Amino acid sequence: MNRRRFPVVLLVHGGAGGVRAGGPQLRTIGRVLEEGYARLENGAAALDVVESAIRALEDSGLFNAGRGGRLQLDGHLRLDASLMEGEGLRAGAVAGIEGIRNPVSAARRVLESSPHVLLAGEGAGRFARFHRLAGMGPHSSRQKRLHQKALRAGPDWMGKYRTLFGTGTVGAAALDRSGTLSAGASTGGIGLMLPGRVGDSPLIGAGVYADNRSAAVSMTGEGESIIRAGLAREIAFRMRLGAAPRAAATVSLREMRERIGGAAGGLFLGADGAFALVHTTAFMIGGYRSGRREKISDRFLRV
């Protein structure tokens, strides 16, 4: 264990968008923060705490991730997730995985037990089953009902479906006692989307990045804009050059909006423990805990 004592920090989000958080979502975020923060204080590794926090959000069924994920246009549930740790820049991710209960743990397996970073499609599921990760039960009747309802909704299905399913993607970022940063994300993507579409969440450098020399970042929002702007990597690099989390995120998010449009938000955590939760959307569900500083809300710094 490193002798230097870093402040521990845990940040969690449950998606950015136009929808306010419900009570159950905020309570789940609160529980996840409390459990994860206690583990960090007891010396747990940032990577383990980020994975556990995202697993809990996947298992809750209250977010667009894991068993709560949105069905694609063909009625299949294909999920994306990634994890990265900032000491050795180790990373793992899965895209379009089917039939696996916790995509974030499949990402962890890719990080630990393969020479690769990203597995997509059938190969990702096969890899996860080979490593005996828990399977996913059948879609819930609620998921199927909403999918049918959305298909019948006509031209404005996307808005309706999105609202019905609440917000979105989940993610976390942490700084542990040894000074290591980690970040991750997990999502069901866009409801009714084209089968095979991959968003920013499983893409290292787009939706997620962690580097002890710069920052841990987990993004959420309109994935295509986040990818095209290369947001996680750019914001981390700005922080490496000395920008504060809030300033780095604000500049990059505004620049994305002015140049190509798109709404997004995220968690931004520096290696010194400084952090910010920033969003261009009306709301972002999430929370933070660091020492006595704690907040669980659906609004943080809106820019």
Next chain:
Amino acid sequence: MNRRRFPVVLLVHGGAGGVRAGGPQLRTIGRVLEEGYARLENGAAALDVVESAIRALEDSGLFNAGRGGRLQLDGHLRLDASLMEGEGLRAGAVAGIEGIRNPVSAARRVLESSPHVLLAGEGAGRFARFHRLAGMGPHSSRQKRLHQKALRAGPDWMGKYRTLFGTGTVGAAALDRSGTLSAGASTGGIGLMLPGRVGDSPLIGAGVYADNRSAAVSMTGEGESIIRAGLAREIAFRMRLGAAPRAAATVSLREMRERIGGAAGGLFLGADGAFALVHTTAFMIGGYRSGRREKISDRFLRV
């Protein structure tokens, strides 16, 4: 048409690694450069020229892309490609696509005809067939023979197989008369790799990036290291902050090697027409053309 006349530039690579280029590969690079450069001089868009250059390299069968791509462990040919243009940061990519002759043109279709950036697996093939892109013929007897031979080669199959198939990934970067940058890449990935593995080539910000305010970048080499370092996005951002292409690439490539290992190279082209071809590997097959400056070789700036 923009009244300001920019110098046009075309850069092409056919992979970085430990293997020297053969005559047919160098001649193909030369032909692709000549044709593409003439089109740029006549006012063609950078995006069109980059796509055509990569198509020609895919069709040659001499590189690890398109019909020359390496078979994965299960004997399937799954291909990756991406394209980006720097004016509007428009991007398209496919990962693990099967049965489509020109993955780079599938990436172009994603860019033009979908609201998405990346399609992976079966969904990518379905999308390309819907848009009537040409199908891929059966694997060549040479591909199948080499695949069988490699499977029989035992523990050192990877080295043998890689050598048998020559170098790798192809890519291009261009600056057109209107001052727009574009970059792209196409690959068969690692020979005999785990089905579903996705490398840096289809990942915007990892293997490819293009932004008129910063740079056009196309990487090649060990994809996992390129993704973890977030190379294309980082080098483009360094150039945006004022670094020359050569300096930006050298710093980022050396930092990757020192921190996490991995060998790579790439094309680095600024919005002012300044450029560099830099690699940490023994060789990188490629070429450039800008005004009277022209070179076709398997060695450029090794750092």
